[in-house]
Amino acid sequence: MGNRVVLIIFLFVSIQIFSQQRIILFVNGYLGYKHDRIETDNTVTTKRKSYWYSYDDSIIARFQPVLPLYASGHHSLSTSTHRNLGRVVGSFLLSRCIPFRGKRGIFLNKRVNPEGFQKRYDSGRLCGQNFLTFVSDSLKKSTHKDTLDIVCHSMGYAYTLGILSVIDTSFVLGKILIISPEMAGYSGYDWNKFSEVWQYGSNLGESKADLVCLQDGIAPQCMVKGLDVVDTAKGGRIFVPKHAKRGFNRSHHLNFFQWFFDLKKGDRGYFGR
Numbered sequence: 001m002g003n004r005v006v007l008i009i010f011l012f013v014s015i016q017i018f019s020q021q022r023i024i025l026f027v028n029g030y031l032g033y034k035h036d037r038i039e040t041d042n043t044v045t046t047k048r049k050s051y052w053y054s055y056d057d058s059i060i061a062r063f064q065p066v067l068p069l070y071a072s073g074h075h076s077l078s079t080s081t082h083r084n085l086g087r088v089v090g091s092f093l094l095s096r097c098i099p100f101r102g103k104r105g106i107f108l109n110k111r112v113n114p115e116g117f118q119k120r121y122d123s124g125r126l127c128g129q130n131f132l133t134f135v136s137d138s139l140k141k142s143t144h145k146d147t148l149d150i151v152c153h154s155m156g157y158a159y160t161l162g163i164l165s166v167i168d169t170s171f172v173l174g175k176i177l178i179i180s181p182e183m184a185g186y187s188g189y190d191w192n193k194f195s196e197v198w199q200y201g202s203n204l205g206e207s208k209a210d211l212v213c214l215q216d217g218i219a220p221q222c223m224v225k226g227l228d229v230v231d232t233a234k235g236g237r238i239f240v241p242k243h244a245k246r247g248f249n250r251s252h253h254l255n256f257f258q259w260f261f262d263l264k265k266g267d268r269g270y271f272g273r
Contacts, residue, residue, distance in 0.1 A: 021139060021146040022174070022273070024065040025131070026056055027163070029154025029182070031074045033085060040072045040159075042126040044134045053254050056151075058261060059177075062272035063149055067139060071127050073152070073159030079116025080155065081109045081183060081220070091217055092248050098212035105204050105212055108220040112186050117158045121187070124162020131167055149174040153254060154219050157181035164189055177271055179260075180219050180252045188225030197235040198269045199224050200260060202251040206239075210246060217248030238269035 028051040031038070048056065049070050060068050082088045087109055094107035104110075139146070148171035152160040157178060175196040178184075184199070191197040202216040203209045205223070215221070223237060230236065240251050244259040263270045 021066040022063065022149065023067050023069060023135065023139075023146055023171075024060065024063050024149040024151065025069045025071060025163075026052060026059075027071050027073050027150065027152040027156035027160045028052070029073055029152075029156045030077070030080070031072070033077065035074065036076050038074070040074050040123060040127075042071075042123055042130055044069050044071050044127065044131045046070070046138075051153075051254070055254060055257070055260070059151060059271070063175075064273055065149065067135075069131070069134070071131070071156075071159070071163070073120060073124065073154075073156035075116070075120050075123065075155060075159075079113060079119050081111060081113055083109075083113060083116075088218075095215070095217050095248060096213050100211060101209050102212050103205055103207075103209060105215060105220050108204070108212065108215060108217050110220045110222075112183055114186070117183050117186055120155060120158035121162040121165075124159035124164075125166050126162075127159065128163040128166025131163060132170060145170065145172045147172045147174045150176040151179070152176070152181070153179040154182050154252065157184060157224075158187070161187060161189060168193065175271055178224055179254070179257070180216055180221070181224055182219035184219075184224040185222040186225065188227070191224075191226050191230050191235060195234065196271070197224075197227065197230055198271065199227060199235075199237045200257070200269065201237070201240065202246070203237075203239040210240075210251075213248070214246040214251065215248070216240075216251035218252035232268075236268060238263070 091109045173194045178199045180201040201221045204221045245256045250256040
């Protein structure tokens with residue numbers, strides 16, 4: 001009798017596990033100045049984005065989702081902390097002349113752009129609605145909530161918050177990898193709803209921060225709002241290591257984030273299913 005009970009429980013749990021599906025969503029940021037005036041269409045697609053430099057292949061191999069999806073958080077430079085190209089260039093030139101540490105990041109454009117952030121957040125909400133429709137039309141119905149993992153970069157952070165505000169109750173929130181988020185301290189989320197949440201980027205604001213000329217100048221970093229209350233075993237900030245290429249662009253651009261995959265099992269920030 002006891003064995004039968006154990007078998008029934010095992011089968012019940014197995015059905016629950018296998019009825020759940022895992023989805024991963026990649027949310028890119030700014031696509032470059034030549035695309036500055038192109039508006040995102042707030043759609044979701046299965047089509048790969050060259051933006052991710054095939055990093056998505058490695059991430060997908062670890063998470064093994066039933067469906068990898070892509071959304072674009074690209075918006076005009078006017079929605080960023082830089083506000084225009086001239087300020088980007090000025091910040092780049094001036095910050096290169098600061099070979100010392102500075103918690104405040106002198107000459108880095110850190111002033112929050114609330115209107116720009118809100119515009120991206122609102123666009124993300126529209127994407128969230130399209131996301132729910134896309135998933136409903138594309139996946140077989142599950143008896144339990146599917147698990148959603150998210151990878152976002154740069155401008156994609158604000159956009160992701162907008163998406164989450166629409167879809168979070170429809171999924172079990174798995175892991176979120178937040179890479180070089182722009183205006184990270186302006187708005188956040190209840191990150192404890194995720195099983196893990198990791199922020200990757202430069203260490204501006206830390207007591208032993210890198211020299212200003214080695215900081216991320218595209219999206220000057222600070223802790224994602226709300227991350228400080230997450231248990232350190234399941235989340236926190238992971239900084240660009242000393243051996244990696246660092247600088248105004250190199251500490252931000254995905255093309256220089258090979259170190260991201262140097263993290264091993266057992267390391268803080270290691271990610272996978």
